[in-house]
Amino acid sequence: MTDQHLITLTVNGADHELLVSARRTLVDAIRHDLRLTGTHVGCEHGVCGACTILVDGAPARACLMFAVQAEGRDIRTVESLGAPDDLSDLQTAFADNHGLQCGFCTPGFLMLAEGFLSENTSPSRDEIREAVSANLCRCTGYQTIVDAIEDCAARRCQSHGPAGDAAGGSCPGRTRPQHEPRPA
Amino acid sequence: MSSVTKSEHREPRFETDGTWVGASVRRREDPRLVSGRGQFVDDIALPGMAHAQFVRSTVAAGEVVDIDLTETRRTPGVLAAYTAADLDLGDITAILERPLSEFVPTDMPVLARDRVRFTGEPLAIVLAEDPYAAEDGVEAARVTYSASTAVVSDDQALAEGAPLVHDNAPKNTLLDVSMFATDGIEDVFASADCVVDVVARSARQNALPLETRGVVVSWEERDEQLLVRTCTQVPHQVRTVMARCLGRDERTVRVVVPDMGGGFGQKCVVGREEIAAGAAAIRLGRPVKWIEDRRDALSAAFLAREQRYEARAAFDSEGRILALDADIVCDMGAYSCFPFSAGIEPLMASAEMPGVYRVPAYRVRGRAITTNKAPSAPYRGVSRPQYVMVMERLFERAARELDLDPVEIRRRNVITEFPYTGVNMVTYDPGSYLEALNLCEELVRAEGWYEFQREAAAQGRTVGIGYCCFNERTGYGSDAFAKRKMMVVPGFDLSEIRMDTSGSVVVTSGTMNHGQSHETTLAQIVATQLGIDVAKVKVQQGDTDRITYGWGTFASRSVTIGGSAVSLAADRLGVKLRHIGAHLLDTEIDNVELHRGTVRHRDDHERAVPFTDIADAAYLRANRLPKDTEPGLTETASFDTPGDGTFANATHAVVVELHPGTGKVEILRYLCVEDCGIAIHPQVVEGQCRGGIAQGIAGALFESVTYDAQGEPSCASFIDYKVPTASEIPDVEIHHLETPCAFTESGAKGVGEGGTIGAPAAVLNAVNDALRPTGIELDQTPITPETVQRALETLDTLEPQT
Ligand code: FES
Ligand code: FES
Numbered sequence A: 001m002t003d004q005h006l007i008t009l010t011v012n013g014a015d016h017e018l019l020v021s022a023r024r025t026l027v028d029a030i031r032h033d034l035r036l037t038g039t040h041v042g043c044e045h046g047v048c049g050a051c052t053i054l055v056d057g058a059p060a061r062a063c064l065m066f067a068v069q070a071e072g073r074d075i076r077t078v079e080s081l082g083a084p085d086d087l088s089d090l091q092t093a094f095a096d097n098h099g100l101q102c103g104f105c106t107p108g109f110l111m112l113a114e115g116f117l118s119e120n121t122s123p124s125r126d127e128i129r130e131a132v133s134a135n136l137c138r139c140t141g142y143q144t145i146v147d148a149i150e151d152c153a154a155r156r157c158q159s160h161g162p163a164g165d166a167a168g169g170s171c172p173g174r175t176r177p178q179h180e181p182r183p184a
Numbered sequence B: 001m002s003s004v005t006k007s008e009h010r011e012p013r014f015e016t017d018g019t020w021v022g023a024s025v026r027r028r029e030d031p032r033l034v035s036g037r038g039q040f041v042d043d044i045a046l047p048g049m050a051h052a053q054f055v056r057s058t059v060a061a062g063e064v065v066d067i068d069l070t071e072t073r074r075t076p077g078v079l080a081a082y083t084a085a086d087l088d089l090g091d092i093t094a095i096l097e098r099p100l101s102e103f104v105p106t107d108m109p110v111l112a113r114d115r116v117r118f119t120g121e122p123l124a125i126v127l128a129e130d131p132y133a134a135e136d137g138v139e140a141a142r143v144t145y146s147a148s149t150a151v152v153s154d155d156q157a158l159a160e161g162a163p164l165v166h167d168n169a170p171k172n173t174l175l176d177v178s179m180f181a182t183d184g185i186e187d188v189f190a191s192a193d194c195v196v197d198v199v200a201r202s203a204r205q206n207a208l209p210l211e212t213r214g215v216v217v218s219w220e221e222r223d224e225q226l227l228v229r230t231c232t233q234v235p236h237q238v239r240t241v242m243a244r245c246l247g248r249d250e251r252t253v254r255v256v257v258p259d260m261g262g263g264f265g266q267k268c269v270v271g272r273e274e275i276a277a278g279a280a281a282i283r284l285g286r287p288v289k290w291i292e293d294r295r296d297a298l299s300a301a302f303l304a305r306e307q308r309y310e311a312r313a314a315f316d317s318e319g320r321i322l323a324l325d326a327d328i329v330c331d332m333g334a335y336s337c338f339p340f341s342a343g344i345e346p347l348m349a350s351a352e353m354p355g356v357y358r359v360p361a362y363r364v365r366g367r368a369i370t371t372n373k374a375p376s377a378p379y380r381g382v383s384r385p386q387y388v389m390v391m392e393r394l395f396e397r398a399a400r401e402l403d404l405d406p407v408e409i410r411r412r413n414v415i416t417e418f419p420y421t422g423v424n425m426v427t428y429d430p431g432s433y434l435e436a437l438n439l440c441e442e443l444v445r446a447e448g449w450y451e452f453q454r455e456a457a458a459q460g461r462t463v464g465i466g467y468c469c470f471n472e473r474t475g476y477g478s479d480a481f482a483k484r485k486m487m488v489v490p491g492f493d494l495s496e497i498r499m500d501t502s503g504s505v506v507v508t509s510g511t512m513n514h515g516q517s518h519e520t521t522l523a524q525i526v527a528t529q530l531g532i533d534v535a536k537v538k539v540q541q542g543d544t545d546r547i548t549y550g551w552g553t554f555a556s557r558s559v560t561i562g563g564s565a566v567s568l569a570a571d572r573l574g575v576k577l578r579h580i581g582a583h584l585l586d587t588e589i590d591n592v593e594l595h596r597g598t599v600r601h602r603d604d605h606e607r608a609v610p611f612t613d614i615a616d617a618a619y620l621r622a623n624r625l626p627k628d629t630e631p632g633l634t635e636t637a638s639f640d641t642p643g644d645g646t647f648a649n650a651t652h653a654v655v656v657e658l659h660p661g662t663g664k665v666e667i668l669r670y671l672c673v674e675d676c677g678i679a680i681h682p683q684v685v686e687g688q689c690r691g692g693i694a695q696g697i698a699g700a701l702f703e704s705v706t707y708d709a710q711g712e713p714s715c716a717s718f719i720d721y722k723v724p725t726a727s728e729i730p731d732v733e734i735h736h737l738e739t740p741c742a743f744t745e746s747g748a749k750g751v752g753e754g755g756t757i758g759a760p761a762a763v764l765n766a767v768n769d770a771l772r773p774t775g776i777e778l779d780q781t782p783i784t785p786e787t788v789q790r791a792l793e794t795l796d797t798l799e800p801q802t
Helices: A026-033 A089-096 A106-119 A125-132 A143-160 B030-034 B070-074 B131-140 B154-158 B185-191 B235-246 B272-284 B294-300 B344-352 B384-402 B406-411 B433-446 B449-458 B478-482 B518-530 B558-584 B611-620 B682-702 B754-770 B785-801
Strands: A004-011 A014-021 A052-055 A058-061 A074-076 B003-005 B050-056 B062-068 B078-083 B122-128 B142-147 B173-181 B194-202 B214-220 B225-230 B253-256 B288-291 B307-315 B321-331 B361-369 B462-473 B493-499 B505-508 B537-540 B592-595 B598-601 B608-610 B634-639 B647-658 B665-675 B733-738
Touching (some): A004 A026, A052 A106, A089 A106, A089 B030, A106 A125, A106 A143, A106 B030, A125 A143, A143 B682, B050 B131, B050 B272, B070 B078, B070 B131, B078 B131, B078 B272, B122 B131, B122 B272, B154 B361, B185 B307, B185 B321, B185 B361, B214 B272, B225 B272, B235 B272, B272 B288, B307 B384, B344 B361, B384 B754, B406 B462, B433 B647, B433 B665, B433 B733, B449 B462, B449 B647, B505 B518, B505 B558, B518 B558, B558 B592, B558 B634, B647 B785, B682 B733
Parallel strands (some): B050 B288, B321 B361, B665 B733
Antiparallel strands (some): A004 A014, A052 A058, B003 B733, B062 B142, B078 B122, B173 B361, B214 B288, B493 B634, B592 B598
16 A cells, blocks of 8 residues: 555646555545645545546546546646636636535536536536536535526627637527426 | 515615615625635645544444454554543533433443444544545454344334333433323314324435535644634534533633535534544644545434324314324434434424414424434424425325315415414414415416416326425524523524724624525625625634634524624624714714714714724724723624524425336426515525525435444445435525514524425425325325336326226
């Protein structure tokens, strides 16, 4: 258990040299060795998503990877999004829509959404809901998290135009709130 | 009086009239939380810090023959390992002031000594250089047990000759009270037009805050203090128990709470692991960190909600309830929690079961039993999800018997005159029980769900509509808790407010934020009171050295009681500001008012002194103060809800579809009409409702902590304990009614628990409505797909005949 490995982790664009044991999880290396404590741990078995980060641009569970496996990968954590006095549009959307209460799950949801929105720039509400169901939140009931991501996608679309449509095209309107009953 | 106001998110009106209350302002805590700069317990690292893990019992019941930690101590990285014998700690004991015939106090040792009572019970604490080594150390421990038969169900616990979980608790009963028994109630049942009964069960649940429990303890030499940084809803109570168990003066323990990732009641009782970590830190001479892992949180943390009801109700031919009779058994697991004791669930249910209905005759027996399962703590809503579910089932069943509309039978029975003193001797403050029910039904009708249900049925689809009406006591003051006869009586709260020379304000509150936005809502109250920008107000909580005393956050008490204390303190500071301001303006106090950071003359607005000038006089040039005035701008106030407290209320409606083949219950629509009095921050109110409803749906359809016959927990991971995700929880539309509360300073009632209370009954009623053609009625939660599937198969066999 004492086999140590000298590795270099690239996190939020900076390289860090670390001496870690083979069994050290990536999330522990990020949180405790690099002191980037924004990424949280809720289960250590890959279900809750509190530890979600971006690895080479795609959401990944940092509790399910060993630090040694992450060498040479491009890692992004919540700290890369924006600082308290300079929040990103996604972070602002979470705050505006009350997409968080205790805030413990929030970094995981933000990184999940960041990865998701880079893949799907104009998702439907159902697609967002499905993507978001990868992570657990115990406080919000999820609705406002879906709202926040939908809001962010709509705002991005308004400012850049829908992806792949150079002419601007039409942005999907926000479907919230859905007050009509479903058709029979 | 209740006035209907649709939800609206007002912008702050400070620019026009200085009012922050009622506006959904940006939350003060959000910027740090969305940027990963929050600080939770596990984010804290101290030099020389050791990491703790616990050796836990692998059997549910038995004697501990031997704990051999030789290999543990030899494990690389392990620093020390201590058993109960090494630490010599006092026990945690929760007491009710009731005769032994009603309540049996039991001790919960910090680390089990000679006997274990549930799988997962801590036996020894292992300290290591890192958490990995601590786990290695735990694995190397050898414990020898002489296992005995585990008691794992209420039937087994109450059976004649059952093994005893605690030797001093006969019949495995920790509490047995019959709080109410109306004379002649049997005659009422005998002569009633309609008598219905229900046997209902609800499964054991885990409150499951996403952040597990945890603590970092260090000895601070300069302060002669043990600094305990932990995620708890009740910091002062943790300090008391920690000091008592360690045999120290209370001043030598300081509890500080950082950001907290939820609690929902699981963190409003004192845990054993925190105390053991404190003792270990002293013994080892190094700071100690313990972070509960999810496996321990699922199998050994405090649980809740496992209850059985045998209830019946008598009605007249018009559907008016005449009598209610209930026998309630709550399985509280292996130990009584501190401070609430094992009485928490049965006492709540016994005292409050009649709820929103005019019940003229009432008899109830409530029991807390002990079993070889992880102990129980309060969980959001405490018993109300269960007894409300039972009440609502009784009404639904009576409606069927009497061929009445399920909403109409409720309408005929809800309390409409206030204040109303019930058969349970509780006086309800004004609410909008009938208005909420009517509005909720109107919304369901207006959206066309009844037609939808009919048309769906014609196509062979199975759709149901269910309602739930309830209230929740929110401002439990000392008087209300005293009725429980607890040896420690929660209730009041204290607040201190200080203004500094820059005119900014720090206000303390004995409540404890863990997601409810106190940092924002309490600041809104103060900012409104003083007429300053909300950004000028900092709310401070969760530090027993800085906060005189407090009862923490539970039972939706924070805005009602904490908010009122904060408001009164601000009021006093306002008086002092006016007093000094009037002196500086050379006029009388009655001639001046607070306005946007100044004290100004009421008639001559040009004559005004900014708060900074007043603070300058109060601190830096005290010679300018009026002669009778002490320097400084610090005021304190306390608040306690008088009488029986405050009651928020709501009606929930839900439309479900049952899917043949899978037995899935799909929620098509969820509506909530709630009344929490004045909403300080409407967005936060809605957030509380939605989060609560999600947990209520979790209880209704998904979550169940189960054990095998030996008492081995069968859900120690998220694979087995099904927590609903965004795919299972629907959007919830919320409408607000506003019945301002006469007791609280802001007119607000609490709102933390309502969602959890309403959802199980509403969902169960909707499922039963859908199953109506089968004649099957379900009275248990969670409603499993298997049960639904079986019921739907009955429908198949019925269909050819109809
Ligand atoms: S901590 Fe990684 S998924 Fe839960
Ligand atoms: S905001 Fe608390 S867990 Fe999501």
